[in-house]
Amino acid sequence: MLEPLTTSLEKVFGFNTFRSGQAAALTALEAGQDTLAVLPTGAGKTLIYQLYGYRHPGCVLIISPLLSLMNDQVNRMHMAGFRRAAAINSLTSYSERQEILRHLGDYQFLFMSPEMLAQPQMLAQIKQLQLGLLVIDEAHCIVQWGPDFRPEYLLLGAIRSQLQQPLTLMLTATAGQTTRQEIAKQLRSQPQIVAESVDRPNIFLDVEHVENEPEKQERLTQLVGQMQGPGVVYFSSKQQATDTALSLQQQTGARVAAYHAGLSSEDRFKIQQQFMADQLDVICATSAFGMGIDKNDVRYVIHYHLPADFESYAQEIGRAGRDGQQSIAILLYASGDEQLPLMLGQANRPEAETIHRYYARPQAFSEEDAAIALLAFYRRHGISEAAVIQLFSRRERERNRALAQMLAYVREPHCLRHNWLQAFDEQSPEHQADCCAPAGMSPDLAQLGLLAKAKTAPVDSVDDWRARLHRLF
Amino acid sequence: MEAADLLALLDQQQFRRLRVIENLLRERKTVSTLYWGQRYHLLYLVGLAKKLPRGALDAPARELQQRGFITVGETPDQIRLSPAGQAAQAQTRYYQPQTQATWSQLDLMAARQRILLAVQVVSQYAHSTKRYYPLTTDLETRQAVRRWFYQVKSARLSEQTFVSLQKSLEQLPEATASVVTALFTGYQQPGLTAEQLAREQQRTPWEITLMQLDGVMQIAGDAQAEDQPLTRLLRSVWRSPVTRSAQQTLAAMGQGRSLEQIAAARRIKPSTAREHLLEAAILLPRDQFPYDWILTPTMRQEFANVLTGPIDDWQYTAMPQALQDRYAFFYFRLYAIWCDKRGVEDA
Ligand SMILES: [Zn+2]
Numbered sequence: 134m135l136e137p138l139t140t141s142l143e144k145v146f147g148f149n150t151f152r153s154g155q156a157a158a159l160t161a162l163e164a165g166q167d168t169l170a171v172l173p174t175g176a177g178k179t180l181i182y183q184l185y186g187y188r189h190p191g192c193v194l195i196i197s198p199l200l201s202l203m204n205d206q207v208n209r210m211h212m213a214g215f216r217r218a219a220a221i222n223s224l225t226s227y228s229e230r231q232e233i234l235r236h237l238g239d240y241q242f243l244f245m246s247p248e249m250l251a252q253p254q255m256l257a258q259i260k261q262l263q264l265g266l267l268v269i270d271e272a273h274c275i276v277q278w279g280p281d282f283r284p285e286y287l288l289l290g291a292i293r294s295q296l297q298q299p300l301t302l303m304l305t306a307t308a309g310q311t312t313r314q315e316i317a318k319q320l321r322s323q324p325q326i327v328a329e330s331v332d333r334p335n336i337f338l339d340v341e342h343v344e345n346e347p348e349k350q351e352r353l354t355q356l357v358g359q360m361q362g363p364g365v366v367y368f369s370s371k372q373q374a375t376d377t378a379l380s381l382q383q384q385t386g387a388r389v390a391a392y393h394a395g396l397s398s399e400d401r402f403k404i405q406q407q408f409m410a411d412q413l414d415v416i417c418a419t420s421a422f423g424m425g426i427d428k429n430d431v432r433y434v435i436h437y438h439l440p441a442d443f444e445s446y447a448q449e450i451g452r453a454g455r456d457g458q459q460s461i462a463i464l465l466y467a468s469g470d471e472q473l474p475l476m477l478g479q480a481n482r483p484e485a486e487t488i489h490r491y492y493a494r495p496q497a498f499s500e501e502d503a504a505i506a507l508l509a510f511y512r513r514h515g516i517s518e519a520a521v522i523q524l525f526s527r528r529e530r531e532r533n534r535a536l537a538q539m540l541a542y543v544r545e546p547h548c549l550r551h552n553w554l555q556a557f558d559e560q561s562p563e564h565q566a567d568c569c570a571p572a573g574m575s576p577d578l579a580q581l582g583l584l585a586k587a588k589t590a591p592v593d594s595v596d597d598w599r600a601r602l603h604r605l606f
Numbered sequence: 607m608e609a610a611d612l613l614a615l616l617d618q619q620q621f622r623r624l625r626v627i628e629n630l631l632r633e634r635k636t637v638s639t640l641y642w643g644q645r646y647h648l649l650y651l652v653g654l655a656k657k658l659p660r661g662a663l664d665a666p667a668r669e670l671q672q673r674g675f676i677t678v679g680e681t682p683d684q685i686r687l688s689p690a691g692q693a694a695q696a697q698t699r700y701y702q703p704q705t706q707a708t709w710s711q712l713d714l715m716a717a718r719q720r721i722l723l724a725v726q727v728v729s730q731y732a733h734s735t736k737r738y739y740p741l742t743t744d745l746e747t748r749q750a751v752r753r754w755f756y757q758v759k760s761a762r763l764s765e766q767t768f769v770s771l772q773k774s775l776e777q778l779p780e781a782t783a784s785v786v787t788a789l790f791t792g793y794q795q796p797g798l799t800a801e802q803l804a805r806e807q808q809r810t811p812w813e814i815t816l817m818q819l820d821g822v823m824q825i826a827g828d829a830q831a832e833d834q835p836l837t838r839l840l841r842s843v844w845r846s847p848v849t850r851s852a853q854q855t856l857a858a859m860g861q862g863r864s865l866e867q868i869a870a871a872r873r874i875k876p877s878t879a880r881e882h883l884l885e886a887a888i889l890l891p892r893d894q895f896p897y898d899w900i901l902t903p904t905m906r907q908e909f910a911n912v913l914t915g916p917i918d919d920w921q922y923t924a925m926p927q928a929l930q931d932r933y934a935f936f937y938f939r940l941y942a943i944w945c946d947k948r949g950v951e952d953a
Contacts, residue, residue, distance in 0.1 A: 204742045212737045229745040390802070398742040399722075399799075406739065406796030598780075598787040599772060605729040605792040606768035 135163075135188055145187055145214070152177050154329045159184060161325040162266070162302060169272070169303040169313060171328040174451035178304045179206075182268045183213060185302070186241055191265025194299075195244045196289065198274045200224055202421070203244050204398065210242055221255075222246035238262060247285035250292060264299040269320065272303040273444050276315040276531070284510050290321045291514075298322075307331050307447040309557045331447050331557050335454045337461040337583075338549040338569035339576045340542070342468075349465050353377070353437060356463065358385040359578060361432050361585045362414035367449055369438040369473055371395050371419055377437070378417040387414040394421040420445060429456040432583060435463045439543070441474040442535035443556045446542075459567075459581050466543045466572070474536055482529065483508060485522050492518040545571050607631075607655070607662065609669040611812040614700040615648060616670075618687040620918060621679040622646050628663050631655040635849075637881050640888045641939065644946060645918060649889070650706035652847075653715070654819070701813040704778060705823035710847035710889065717843045718822045719747040722791065724839055725767075727755055729792025732764035741791055754839040763835055770834040774825045781807070785814055786821030847889040855882035859896060880936045887940055892947040901941060905933065909941045917942055 138159055142148050151159075154172045158181045161168045172178050186193040197203055203220040210218035217240050219233045237243075237258060249255055269275075275286045293301065303316055303324060317324055343349045353366065366381075368374040371393040378391035390404045390413050407413045409428055416422060434453045440446040446464075454460030483491070483504040491498055491508045500506045511521050538556055545552040549569035554561040562568075570576040578584050616622055626646070629639040633653035643649040667685060670676045675691030678684065687695060703709075723741050730738050740748075775783035785807070791797035798806075800814040807814070829836040830844065846853060851874075858868045869879040887895045908929060913920050922930065922938045 205739075208739050208742070212739065214737075226744055232745055390799075400801065402739070402741055403791065403796050403799050406791070410794065410796055412796065598775065598784040601787045601795070602768060602772055602775070602790075605725065605787075605790060605795060606732045606764040 141184055141188055154327050155181055157327045167301045167322040167324040169324040169326045171305055171308050173331055174306045174448055185266055189265045191263040193242050193266045194264055195268040195270055196247055197244055197270040200246055206244055218242035220244035221249050251285045251288050267299045267301045269303045272316050273305040273308050273312055275319045276312050284507055290319050293320055307444045330559055332554055335457055335459055337581055339463045340572045342466050342572045345467055349467055354384050357381050357387055357415055360583050363431050364415050364433040366417050366435045366437055368419055374417040374419055389415040391417045392422045393419040433461045437465055438473055439470040439539055443538055461583055471540055488522055607666055607812050608810050609666040610810050612666040613695055616687050618692045621684040621686045623683050624663050624667055625683055631658050637884045644888050650709045701816050703816050703820050705820050712826055713843045713845055714819055717826050717840055719743050720839055723747055723751045726791045728764050728767050733793040758835050767835050774828045777824055778820055782817045782820050785817040789818055848886045852882035852885045855879050856886045887943045897944050
């Protein structure tokens with residue numbers, strides 16, 4: 134007989150009570166039910182599979198799409214006291230991979246990228262394991278269509294069948310009804326759904342229209358100069374994140390750093406830790422930033438570029454105000470901004486004509502082209518030409534719908550929260566002054582208590598090295 | 607690497623090939639790359655940027671050319687400083703590594719990783735922190751540091767580590783000691799990134815890396831010279847600059863056999879054996895290579911008669927045909943290496 138869930142919670146984490154959604158998800162899993170948990174960022178989704186792994190024999194296999202952050206996840210497991218955790222993905226060196234494979238049966242938690250799991254040899258090894266739980270992290274990636282789109286996610290349903298339909302936990306921060314249905318369909322599962330509202334009443338929503346790029350820069354500088362940090366500014370490009378970090382630091386005197394997947398793991402580590410230790414006021418980030426950041430007091434999230442869909446937008450603004458204090462999410466928009474996500478989406482989308490020609494003579498094409506590589510991937514997995522054409526046109530429709538939804542938000546004249554929650558099939562509370570400021574209205578930052586209180590200390594500087602060394606030890 | 611970093615690697619007399627510099631950094635150790643690396647006095651760059659993409663120096667070179675700092679030689683790949691470039695180089699106080707003469711004896715990158723993680727582990731241990739995010743490193747480093755930590759763990763570990771690190775850093779310029787310390791991660795000190803330090807010190811990130819490597823070399827050298835906590839951790843990252851197979855060929859040479867005999871015994875092609883020997887000759891000090899067995903006095907005299915002027919201008923195909931027939935390119939190249947190592951002035 135298993136001990137009560139709360140007893141395990143107390144033993145492993147030292148908490149008395151679950152956060153909402155955690156207990157429901159665990160109860161469903163322990164009843165043998167596949168579960169789709171739609172819980173906001175910061176709700177403690179990781180704890181669900183950690184505790185499940187603690188209470189049940191077998192390996193917990195976590196499929197995660199974010200390569201560069203998988204090691205962070207393993208570190209977090211170690212931090213939480215789960216030592217038998219490892220990650221395998223394309224960034225894992227050959228010798229390290231061999232080492233992990235030799236001891237595969239010893240791990241309690243294995244993190245793996247979908248493309249790694251899709252490899253037949255790897256799948257054969259995994260079939261040998263006693264799988265306690267399969268976790269699909271960031272499950273909304275199955276339906277998302279953007280530059281980060283991972284075709285391997287589409288194979289997860291078939292892989293799951295090959296693994297004899299293990300008990301499965303699907304995790305995502307945001308998913309409306311359509312997305313939920315699509316996830317269940319792709320994974321060939323009828324999960325029990327555990328969902329919490331995506332609404333974050335303490336995040337004030339703001340959309341601001343600007344004329345053009347220079348004006349946007351200027352407005353950003355002004356906001357960063359005025360507002361109380363810490364804050365995060367999201368960009369769609371690494372280069373722009375890097376350049377803007379530098380100019381913001383020079384113009385506002387705030388302590389700013391860029392964070393993106395192009396940095397070395399050492400630099401990513403240092404910048405994350407500096408931000409956590411309040412040695413940075415602002416992070417200029419790409420979507421690579423977020424996971425692994427347990428910072429509760431982020432006061433603002435600004436989007437410099439239009440996100441491709443509401444799911445990513447909700448995830449990213451969800452990093453503000455986890456402490457429940459007043460925070461703000463600002464979206465800066467200049468007309469034509471929708472071109473960027475459109476372009477990024479189209480970058481690796483082949484035309485129907487190309488698909489036809491490729492299927493007729495695949496050997497005539499070079500897989501160095503991203504779009505061809507995608508086609509080759511489908512073809513190798515036995516997906517027919519007709520099915521691929523249909524897949525792409527459906528994706529395109531979905532993508533356009535998602536972008537149209539973002540644009541409707543940007544142009545919403547009355548209540549942004551209403552617009553936003555509607556996208557997730559949720560009811561919204563009555564609009565009030567502290568709810569939102571659609572385009573054309575300005576937020577009263579002073580009233581919201583979001584203006585900077587005091588000038589921050591200068592960047593951690595290289596003082597006397599002997600003293601610094603002494604502090605370390 | 608930026609234009610300023612490339613500028614520091616160029617000379618006003620000698621044309622230097624961009625591809626050689628790139629291949630040194632990327633650790634593409636062909637005999638030709640090593641030979642020219644030696645001629646440029648840039649062998650310390652070997653393997654310092656293994657992930658540098660091919661052609662990564664082209665953009666910095668273009669920038670230097672646009673600013674009129676370089677002139678191009680017979681092929682566009684060969685460049686040297688223009689008078690303006692020379693003035694610019696003299697004006698900048700570009701960082702000169704202090705310990706680079708011994709860099710080839712250490713796997714610097716592995717030593718760097720080990721030291722960084724060890725400092726973090728000891729620092730957190732000193733403050734009794736049980737749970738923290740460790741630096742992300744490769745498995746080998748993690749295992750080495752973990753094994754080491756359990757061996758040396760003691761009440762005095764942090765004090766001893768502090769004392770020996772301070773002693774090592776004091777051997778270096780103050781600015782270098784500051785940079786090395788600021789890059790460390792530990793208890794309540796995330797550490798600065800090279801980028802952040804570069805901005806603060808008004809240097810390039812590459813210079814910051816060179817400063818850090820100076821620190822790594824100093825720390826490793828001191829740990830080798832006398833017993834201290836880091837000694838055990840760093841023992842296995844020392845190495846010969848010469849590859850294992852070249853070492854074996856050289857050892858076989860020591861048993862007094864001819865090149866052909868060695869090649870047959872080692873089941874390698876004679877050309878491979880010659881490459882091994884040239885590699886060893888370039889990378890080892892002069893007294894560790896048996897020049898006398900290979901370059902006979904007659905041979906040296908015959909070469910000396912025709913090879914005059916700057917070594918870089920010597921050309922095998924420009925020698926009299928009779929001499930070319932008698933001596934293969936191997937002997938010509940080895941003679942040049944021997945002259946270079948003797949410090950024969952490029953007249
Ligand atoms: Zn509202």
